[in-house]
Amino acid sequence: MFGLQNLQAINLHIRGILGEDFLDHFDMLLDNGHNLLCLDEAGAMRASVKGPHVALAQAAGGATVSNSLIVEAHLSDGKRPVRLWLDSGSNVAFLYNPSEYLGKGSVRNASLQGTAGNAAQQSLSALAAQDVKIGPTELLNVSFLTPVAGQENSSITEFDGLLTTWLFKRVFINHADHFAGLEPW
Secondary structure, X not given: OOOHHHHHHHOOOOOOOOOHHHHOOOEEEEEOOOOEEEEEOOOOOHHHOOOOEEEOOEOHHHOEOOOOOEEEEEEOOEOOOEEEEEEOOOOOEEEOOHHHOEOOOOEXXXXXXXXXXXXXXXXXXXEOXXXXXXXXXXXXXXXXXXXXXXXXXXXXXOOOEEEEHHHEEEEEEEOOOOEEEEEEO
């Protein structure tokens, strides 16, 4: 279980966490430009969402991954598409096991120290900036971090990394029809 005190140590204004098991009952709009979160149980926002719709991840056999905010993305140095979890709680983009899907030379030797959501210290490496394409949406020069060699997390199978929603001005999630609308800054 995740302790709220870990988040409050970073920001005392945090009073709680809304989990996806609650949020997946609504269409959801994260409007970073106006610092708003809008929840819509009636589906009224769907008609006003402009731009391309990006499918949320499918599991083997075509079933939608339960409570998934995972999108398929293509990285400029990628050997294959990656599955990235859209994460509103992260302030950086993160890749696990990048040697499996990025070309050689993408991992830099610079070592950084970071704090995970559970308050544990982690050693991280910066990756070469990547252009990220999610459907027709393109993000240029996105910086990713990864655990230093030897700390890779091989147990993660549903997704390859995290993509912070702060890279987008607006993110619309339609759980019923399993798509996201992504509007870059």
